[in-house]
Amino acid sequence: MTKKLDTKGVSRRSILKGGAAVTGAALGSGAITGFPTIWAQNIKDVTLRQFGTGVSNLNEVAQKVKEDLGFTLEMTALDSDAVTQRAATQPDSFDIADIEYWICKKVWPTGNLQAMDTSKIKNYDKIVGIFKSGKLTPESVIAQGTAPHTVGFVDGPDGKSFAGEETGWMTLIPTIYNADTLGIRPDLIGRPIESWTELLNPEFKGKASILDISSIGIMDAAMVCEAMGEIQYGDKGNMTREEIDKTMAIFTEAKKNGQFRAFWKTFDESVNLMASGEVVIQSMWSPAITAVKSRGIPCVYQPLKEGYRSWGGGIGLSKSLSGLELEAAYEYINWYLDGWVGGFLMRQGYYSAVPETSKNHMDENEWGYWFEGKEATGDITSPFGDVLAKAGETRDGGSFYDRMGAVACWNAVMDENQYMVRKWNEFIAA
Amino acid sequence: MTDQTHLFIHKDTGAAPAKSRTPFSLSRLPDAVTGWLLSLPLALVLFFFLVLPIVMIVVVSFWGATEFSIYPAFQFDNYEFLLTSPVTYQVFFNTIKYALITWAFTLVIGFTVAYFLAFHVRTLTWQIVLFLLCTIPFWTSNIIRMISWIPFLGRNGIANSTLISMGVIDEPLDWLLFSDFSVILAFVHLYTLFMVVPIFNTMMRIDKSLIEAAYDNGASGLQTLTNVIIPLTKPGIMIGSIFVVTLVMGDFITVRFMSGSQSANVGRLISNDIALLQYPSAAATAVILLVTVLLVISILLRFVDIRKEL
Numbered sequence: 001m002t003k004k005l006d007t008k009g010v011s012r013r014s015i016l017k018g019g020a021a022v023t024g025a026a027l028g029s030g031a032i033t034g035f036p037t038i039w040a041q042n043i044k045d046v047t048l049r050q051f052g053t054g055v056s057n058l059n060e061v062a063q064k065v066k067e068d069l070g071f072t073l074e075m076t077a078l079d080s081d082a083v084t085q086r087a088a089t090q091p092d093s094f095d096i097a098d099i100e101y102w103i104c105k106k107v108w109p110t111g112n113l114q115a116m117d118t119s120k121i122k123n124y125d126k127i128v129g130i131f132k133s134g135k136l137t138p139e140s141v142i143a144q145g146t147a148p149h150t151v152g153f154v155d156g157p158d159g160k161s162f163a164g165e166e167t168g169w170m171t172l173i174p175t176i177y178n179a180d181t182l183g184i185r186p187d188l189i190g191r192p193i194e195s196w197t198e199l200l201n202p203e204f205k206g207k208a209s210i211l212d213i214s215s216i217g218i219m220d221a222a223m224v225c226e227a228m229g230e231i232q233y234g235d236k237g238n239m240t241r242e243e244i245d246k247t248m249a250i251f252t253e254a255k256k257n258g259q260f261r262a263f264w265k266t267f268d269e270s271v272n273l274m275a276s277g278e279v280v281i282q283s284m285w286s287p288a289i290t291a292v293k294s295r296g297i298p299c300v301y302q303p304l305k306e307g308y309r310s311w312g313g314g315i316g317l318s319k320s321l322s323g324l325e326l327e328a329a330y331e332y333i334n335w336y337l338d339g340w341v342g343g344f345l346m347r348q349g350y351y352s353a354v355p356e357t358s359k360n361h362m363d364e365n366e367w368g369y370w371f372e373g374k375e376a377t378g379d380i381t382s383p384f385g386d387v388l389a390k391a392g393e394t395r396d397g398g399s400f401y402d403r404m405g406a407v408a409c410w411n412a413v414m415d416e417n418q419y420m421v422r423k424w425n426e427f428i429a430a
Numbered sequence: 431m432t433d434q435t436h437l438f439i440h441k442d443t444g445a446a447p448a449k450s451r452t453p454f455s456l457s458r459l460p461d462a463v464t465g466w467l468l469s470l471p472l473a474l475v476l477f478f479f480l481v482l483p484i485v486m487i488v489v490v491s492f493w494g495a496t497e498f499s500i501y502p503a504f505q506f507d508n509y510e511f512l513l514t515s516p517v518t519y520q521v522f523f524n525t526i527k528y529a530l531i532t533w534a535f536t537l538v539i540g541f542t543v544a545y546f547l548a549f550h551v552r553t554l555t556w557q558i559v560l561f562l563l564c565t566i567p568f569w570t571s572n573i574i575r576m577i578s579w580i581p582f583l584g585r586n587g588i589a590n591s592t593l594i595s596m597g598v599i600d601e602p603l604d605w606l607l608f609s610d611f612s613v614i615l616a617f618v619h620l621y622t623l624f625m626v627v628p629i630f631n632t633m634m635r636i637d638k639s640l641i642e643a644a645y646d647n648g649a650s651g652l653q654t655l656t657n658v659i660i661p662l663t664k665p666g667i668m669i670g671s672i673f674v675v676t677l678v679m680g681d682f683i684t685v686r687f688m689s690g691s692q693s694a695n696v697g698r699l700i701s702n703d704i705a706l707l708q709y710p711s712a713a714a715t716a717v718i719l720l721v722t723v724l725l726v727i728s729i730l731l732r733f734v735d736i737r738k739e740l
Contacts, residue, residue: 081705088498088707106498106707206604212691214706255692262608262690277586278607417497421706426517428702429524429694 043071046328051076052098053083054267055287055350056176056313060383061341069335071328079266080213087112087316096329097316101148102215102411104171104316108151108162113316115154115169120330123337126354131174131312132166136404145219145237145410148174148312172314173333174353176345179308179403183274183284187298196220196227196306199281200254209273209282212263214424216411219309220283221247223408227306237412241419248423252430263428267291274299286349294386301349303397307408314353346370347383351400373399484720491713500709508714518699518715522722525695528610528685529678529726532617536674537667539618540625544666545659547626548633549641564626567619576616576684583607583615608690616688621677625670632666633659664734672727679723696722 050057050073057077065073076094078086084106087097091112099107107113118124129135134142134149152170153163162171184193189204199208199220211217222236225247233243254260261279264270271291273279284301292299315336317329335341342352343361347370352358359367368374373395380389389395397403414420459467494503512518543564551557567575582588583606590602605611636659644654660667682697696719703712 085705085707110498209690260690260692261604262692265686265691272580276581276584278584413497418708421702421708422511422515422517425694425699425702426515428691428698429517429521 042324043069043328043331046071046325047074048072048095048325048329048332049074049076049093050096050098050315051078051083051086051094052313053078053080053100055285056098056345058344060344064340065332065335068340069328069331071332073332080216091318092320095318095321095325096332097318098175098313099172099316100311100313100411101151101172102146102311102413104151104314105146105413107316108154108171109160111160112319113171114319114321115157115159115171116173116317116330116333117157118166118168118170120334121170121173121337122334123354123357126356127174127337128353128355130177130404131314131353136401140405143310143407143409144233144235145412147410148172148177148314152314172316173337174312174314175336175341176314176350176352177310177312177404178286178350179310179397179407180283180285181304181308181397182302183270183282183289183292184300184302185274185277185280185298186300188277188280193281193302194305196223196304199224199283200228200250200259202257202259204259204281206258206261207278207280208260209262209264209270209279210260211270211283212265212428214421215413215417216309216311217263217283218244218247218420218424219409219411221251223306223309225250227304236409238414239416239420241416244416244420244423248427252427255427255430290349290382290386290388293388294382294384301396303403303406307406308397308403309409309411310404310407311411344383347381349395351404355400369393369395371400373397373402487713487716487720490710491717493710493713495708495710498707500707508711509718511711512714512718518718521694521696521699522718524693525679525697525719526722528613528617528695529675531614532621532678533671533674535614535618536622536625537671539622540629540670541663541667543622543626544629544633544663547630548636549659561630564623568623572620573683573687575620576687579612579616579619579688580607583612608688608692610689610693613685613688613693616684617678617681620684621674624673624677625667628669628673629663629666632663636662665736668730668734668736671730675726675730676723679719679726 048071054077057075059075062073062075065071073096080100080103083097083099084103086093087099087103087107088110091110097107097113129137129140131148131152134140134147150164151162152172152174153165153167154161154169154171155163155167156169159167159169163169182193182196182199188207198204199210210220218239219236222231222233222239222243225231226233226236228250230250231243231246233239239247262269262273264273264282267285267288270282270284270288273282274284274288274292275295275297286301289299289301315333317326321329337354337357339352339354339357339359339361342354342358343366346352346355346358346362347366349370351371355371359371362370365377366380369376369380369389375394376389376391378391379387380393381387397406490500491508492504492506494501494505494507547557547560551560580587584590585602585604585607587607589606590599593599594602640658640662641654644658649657679695680697682695682701685693685695685698686701696715700712700715700719703709703715
């Protein structure tokens with residue numbers, strides 16, 4: 001008897017569940033609208049799985065999503081290579097891919113992501129020009145490499161190849177980007193550093209480092225070789241075999257002469273190398289500098305006269321996302337661009353794709369310091385509470401327009417990528 | 431173990447077992463069938479979890495790859511590139527160099543530790559206590575044990591600051607960290623126990639009266655060691671060597687961390703390929719590595735018949 005009751009209970013519950021799912025699907029497809037209560041109840045059951053690199057996949061964001069939107073966001077932080085692998089080979093293991101634009105070039109052709117309808121993006125018009133036309137200001141020159149706008153659009157919802165201009169269908173919704181340069185230990189160097197050439201300066205023999213992620217490392221190497229006047233590249237982001245050979249030859253020679261102390265692959269490694277004084281000059285990421293500084297060790301994200309090597313990241317949606325989950329994902333994207341996350345990221349030294357909404361979530365001092373390049377009027381703290389700068393200090397590299405306007409190239413995937421990777425392996429093994 | 435072996439031999443060659451009256455039992459089946467049935471579970475497990483994956487790897491090693499996908503094909507490109515590239519030889523040379531040096535150090539240290547435990551420590555209690563002491567470092571993970579060397583050996587690390595304060599050196603020694611030295615040091619630290627355990631195990635089974643006999647016949651300590659103990663410990667040494675050599679040849683994370691990514695072994699080559707989605711190329715490298723390791727092991731096995739010695 002008891003058994004029978006149980007079965008009944010279960011089946012009734014499953015019918016209810018099924019009903020909810022049908023309602024959800026109907027809502028998602030846009031067939032029924034105007035049922036906010038049902039929507040609010042259903043969305044609580046939604047779980048979206050997001051993965052990406054450690055820079056933006058932070059638990060604080062997931063918590064805030066739960067508070068503001070009600071659904072659950074599961075975050076997985078991986079390194080750049082693992083991100084590429086997962087996006088390309090395990091399409092069903094995620095709903096939202098937080099990836100970098102240069103990775104998009106590798107991942108989009110696999111068909112694991114779906115294009116996004118920009119008409120559903122509330123703040124689309126406020127997204128900075130870099131991601132739409134490639135130009136920061138109308139006069140800007142578009143930098144070399146895989147500039148985000150070149151892989152940002154496809155022709156339609158099922159488009160396979162990238163479109164040259166805005167089409168209303170985006171591959172990734174831009175979220176975060178920055179201009180990278182060399183990090184230095186001013187206390188151990190004791191003189192001004194102005195050019196990328198300093199990375200191979202014998203003065204820093206055994207105290208220099210670059211990162212061992214080939215697609216990014218080669219760009220840094222190219223910045224150095226070009227600054228040395230050794231090589232004139234057609235496009236640093238799309239080198240010929242000859243250019244790759246020359247670049248790697250210069251770096252291999254430096255390696256054999258003992259220029260490098262170590263190569264790093266993860267964020268933590270770069271922080272430890274710098275903080276322990278093993279290296280005094282290395283390619284580095286902005287929050288890594290922040291991490292070194294928050295240990296009380298002087299570290300500068302040195303602007304260089306040849307300009308910056310830049311990167312951008314965005315959110316992509318899994319092909320298999322549909323119905324209520326898809327609606328929730330759009331909700332999430334709109335929330336993302338609404339400013340809270342932007343403020344959170346900008347306080348770490350990155351830029352938000354929609355700076356003007358982030359402004360609402362930062363105080364005047366923070367906005368002045370991080371975006372406008374003004375002197376801090378009080379202590380500047382990271383989102384985690386560490387003091388990064390005191391009153392009177394200004395940000396390395398100045399304002400948003402100074403920094404992003406001086407981008408020399410974007411992280412890229414070259415046509416000769418496979419050849420480049422082989423050459424890079426030779427360099428590591430040399 | 432010996433008894434059991436005899437039993438099997440006897441059963442295989444001996445007369446058919448007596449017929450029992452029970453309607454069905456395994457013993458009514460022909461011996462050959464029983465044997466096959468008994469080995470079936472293990473055979474299946476090995477087939478699905480060892481043979482099949484290896485076959486897959488071999489198959490994929492002939493496939494082609496683009497930037498973002500792999501496609502079935504039968505081409506020799508991966509091998510051609512691998513075998514014609516000077517990097518491959520350099521990296522294999524490096525791998526074997528690490529394996530040999532690590533092997534030599536772990537053997538000497540492992541043998542000494544095992545010898546001490548087996549012959550110098552008198553009571554079983556102390557033997558167990560000291561043996562457990564050896565395993566304490568293994569309570570933490572491989573990576574943690576390895577990474578703990580980095581602050582120790584670093585430019586401003588404990589080793590350098592101690593040496594400087596003792597007046598032995600004026601400048602910090604750079605080669606302590608991010609060098610072949612640190613790689614091998616970490617390997618030896620990580621893998622010596624794999625040498626200690628099998629050697630200790632075989633030493634414990636050496637009949638003590640053999641050593642007494644050698645002593646009674648006037649053999650010196652060294653003679654006892656070389657003529658009695660080492661030959662009798664050979665199986666343990668071989669098993670330990672196989673452990674160490676295969677572990678070192680397959681390890682890539684130690685090389686990456688301890689050399690500061692500045693040197694490469696075959697494992698790193700494979701992990702790089704995988705990271706860049708070049709699965710076929712990674713598979714080809716893996717096949718070559720597998721062949722190399724199997725060759726090394728077959729050479730080792732020529733020196734001693736482990737099955738007989740066990």
